[in-house]
Amino acid sequence: MYNLADFNQVLLPNEKIATGLKDFDTFENILIYNQEVNFDLWRYLDYKPAFIMFTEIDKCLSVKxxxxxxxxxKRYTTADYFKIWTSGGLTIKSNLVSKDMDDKKIIQIIDSQGRKKDFGFYVYRFSILADYYRKGILTDSESSNTDWNWGNENTGPVxxxxxxxxxxxxxxxxxxxxNMDSPINYPDSRKGKVVLILQLHHAIDPQKVMIYNGDGKLIIGGSNVRWSVIQxxxxxxxxxxxxxxxxxxxxNFDGLIRIGINFAIKIIENEKEIFIPIYQEVSDSTKNTSKYPFVASVQFxxxxxxxxxxxQSPRNLYVSEVPYSYFSQEGYISNQKFIDNLKQVIGDDKVKVIPEKFTRNDPWAQDETKFGYSExxxxxxxxxxxxxxxxxxLDVFPIYNIFELENKGYITCGGTGEKSSLDSFGNLDVTPPFGDYKFGRIYYGGCKDNTNGRRMMQAMREFLDAQIVQKPFQLYTDWLLVGHVDEMMSIIPAPKEISKYGFKILLSSPNRFYEILNSIKDENSIFFKDLCNIQGDKVETxxxxxxxxxELKQFNIKCQEYLDYNRSILIKELQYLDIKELNNDIIDIPALYYPDINSQDNKASxxxxxxxxxxVWENQLLIAKPFGAEVNGKCCMEEYVKSRLETKNLNLKCNFIDDWNAYHIQDGEVHCGTNMLRKPYSxxxxxxxxx
Known part of the structure; x- marks a missing residue:
């Protein structure tokens, strides 16, 4: 519902309030086809008669x-008039448009003193065509002020x-x-010329939108410009x-943008043009809700x-070129062998090497960027x-746009708060679609129960929340030195015949490591044979x-407790019924952690x-080579993992890649050192x- 000519309210945002403007012209007002508006008749009378009678009403007008x-x-008294405000006031609606500027729709009244007054209305009709049904086709809307709604059966352009x-x-x-067969001119006001404007809703920051006319000229947004005259x-x-x-x-932006058309009076004050909207936002007296201040509008x-x-199907794998990751007893360590191994598994053409001039010796391709899409x-x-x-x-990498993509965009997200390793994107992943979540759910790591500890920065969490379609949840990773979710879990495809949702969760398990360890009879078998840490000290044992x-065993018992705590989170967030149902979709992958004595609270590495x-590259898994003890000439850890993943039902192939020098001893593995571009969802x- 709208008030006609209510000019004592706020003007267009960022515009100056004009002085001395109290009503709209004489009695020539504007109506919109089939829109019901409030008409404050008493405001147009410079006296207050005891009563009025309506003696003539144009047939196209509905007056209540x-x-x-x-x-x-019939006599209508002043007292009666003020009583009806709670039930809508005096309202007018027209089912015909004016043919031209001589075609006024008339209401005539006579007052208690026998004086007659005519109220003339020009009726206009406009339509906003947009892709309301999200089919790539512009159509008209059934409503003059449409709301955006989710779901295939609902409407709202994108x-x-x-x-x-x-x-x-x-x-x-x-x-x-x-323009739907309406006059192209508008009745002038005593205060100024009436024009039609395209306008942003007052709640929308104009810097969040850009609107161009048919000639490609920017007319609204990009700065503080909120409206533009249209003709x-x-x-x-x-x-x-x-x-x-x-x-x-x-x-600070929910992604909804309302754009509408409105009439405005253009006046000149102090040699400056000021535009005052005729239709302004008012409150519904019965529902206490706001109405849209537009003749017609569309919400995107x-x-x-x-x-x-x-x-999702892979398109490319990216890896940094790092010719001198660090200096060891053998000289500078390069990741070229690692890159060669990747190419052997998935093919030269699918491995995109980020040149050293862009990596600046940063090996962690996963941490800097995350691929996504908009549609x-x-x-x-x-x-x-x-x-x-x-x-x-690698920060320079996305800025230089060296990704070989035909259509691509680039965004950054951050805040003023203190950064931690949890803000890197090894700590950001998403589940496949499941249950009620057609696009899966984003997950990242943080501290337990959001108490003291490290978390992904608030600005990033709020950005992820605002995307809506992949409702994020947080796992507990602050117990880990780097603190990333990819240090403790991953997800692989699986047939729905053997899984609830079409995927399996791989979860690190110190318990499984010790089960395998305790099953080895030859206690002189060697783990990490001939390998060194980053200081060059031998680590084989x-x-x-x-x-x-x-001491190490007790530390890993504690780590297992943290991992089991994450199982309880997964039950809730992934809509499993109980731990038994979840465990059916979890494959325990042997893991061994040690306490980093240089970190606070001896975090796990x-x-x-x-x-x-x-x-995951289709049915190929690229896995860090564990360098476990050999049993019957084969690595005990590799054999266990293959026995769980290279099954007939899963149809996966395990490829164990040596990442010890290039990544492992720097607290990362295969996923940390690579990045994947995948096909969007259907x-x-x-x-x-x-x-």
Whole structure:
């Protein structure tokens, strides 16, 4: 419901309030076809008669006194008038538009003193065409002020964020404003000329949107510009417009953008043009809710940023070129052997090596960027690279846009708070789709129960929350030295015949390590044969030494408790019924941790290379070589993992890759040193119904 000519309210945001403007012209007001508006008749009278009677009402007009139609020649008193405000006041609606500026729709009254007054109304009709049904086709809306709704059966157009290095015109969200056989001129006010404007809703920050006209000129947004005058050339003219968001949804931006058309009076004050909207936001007296301050409007939603899970088909694998990771007794350590091993498994053309000039000797390709995408109807998905706030050597990598992608964007997220290793993207992953979550759920690590400890920075958590479609949850990783989720779990594809959702969870297990260790009869068998730590000290040890190291065993018992605590989180967040059902979908992968004495609280670091820290490439698993003791000439740890993963049902192939020197002794593994670009999901994100 709208008040006609209520000009004592706030003007367009950032505009100056005009002085002395109390009403709109004489009695020539504007109506919108089939829209019911409040008409404060008493405000147009410079006296207060005892009563009035309606003596003439144009046939196209529906006039109500409260909730009842007005009766001709019936007395309506001033006291009666103020009583009806709680039931809607005096309202007017027209089912015909004006043919031209001589075609006024008339209401005539006579007052208690016999004086007659005519109220003339010009009736206009406009339509906003947009891709309401998300099919890539512009259609009209059934409502003059549409709301955006989730689900395939609902409506609401989509726009993309402008985050590519160069503008990609086809990703602009097109909409049109059509004049529906209405006059192209508007009644002038005594205070100024009446114009039609395209306007942002007052709650929208204009810096979050850019609107272009059909000629490609930026007319709204990008700064503090909130409105633009528009002009039709004919009674059935259609004007083209294009909208971009300047960013994804975030903590201070829910991703909804309302754009509308409005009438405004242009006045000149102190040699400056000031525009005053005729339709302004008012409150519903019965529901205490706000109404949209537009003749007509459309609400867009900005496409979220969506991560892809391990079960999605791979496109490319990225790895840093690090010719001198650190200096050892053997000279500078390079990761070239590691890169060669990757190429042998998945092919030269699929391994994209990030040149050293971009890596700046930073081996952790996973930590710097995370691949995702945004999508709009009937358009190719836009690959969007999320840059982490860690800002180390590889920080230059996404900025230089060396990813070989046809359509790509780049965003960064960070905050002013103190950074920790938990802000790197080895600590950010997503499950495959499951249950109610068509796009899976993002997960990351942090401290237990959000008490004192390390967490991913708030700005990043809030950004991830704001994307909505992959509702994030937090695991407990603060017990780990680096603190990343990929240090303790990973997810692999699995047939639904042997899993609840079509995937299995690989979870680190010190218990499983000690079970295997205790089963080895030859206690002189060697773990980590001929290997050294980063200081160059020999680390090889025997089965007997590991069995007898009670301090290490007790530390791993504690680590197992932390891992079991994460199982309880997974039951709830992944919608399992109980621990038994969850454990059916968990495969324990042997792991051994040691306390880092240089860290606070002796946090855990991988003693044996972490095998859950792996890469999934279709049915190939790229796993850190564990260098376990040999039993019958084969590594006991590798054989156990193959027995669990290379089954007929899973149809996976384990490829154990030596990452000891290049990554392991620097507290990382295969997943940490690589990054994957995968194909988007087949489902449309707007089909999702938020939980």
């Amino acid at each position: 006194w409260g909730d009842k139609p007005v009766e001709l020649n 726009i993309m964020p402008q985050c590519s290095k160069e503008e990609i015109p086809e990703y602009r969200g097109k909409f049109q404003i059509k 039709f050339k004919t009674k059935n003219d259609t004007l083209d417009f294009y909208a971009y968001a300047t960013q994804h949804p975030d903590r 939603r900005v496409s979220p940023w969506i991560m892809t899970a391990n079960t 709009m109807p009937n358009k190719q998905n836009l690959d969007i690279i999320l840059n982490s706030p860690r800002n180390r050597g 025997t089965v007997k030494n590991l069995k007898n190291n009670q 991988a003693y044996m290379p972490g095998m859950v820290n792996l890469v 489902d449309d994100w707007w089909s999702y119904i938020p939980m």
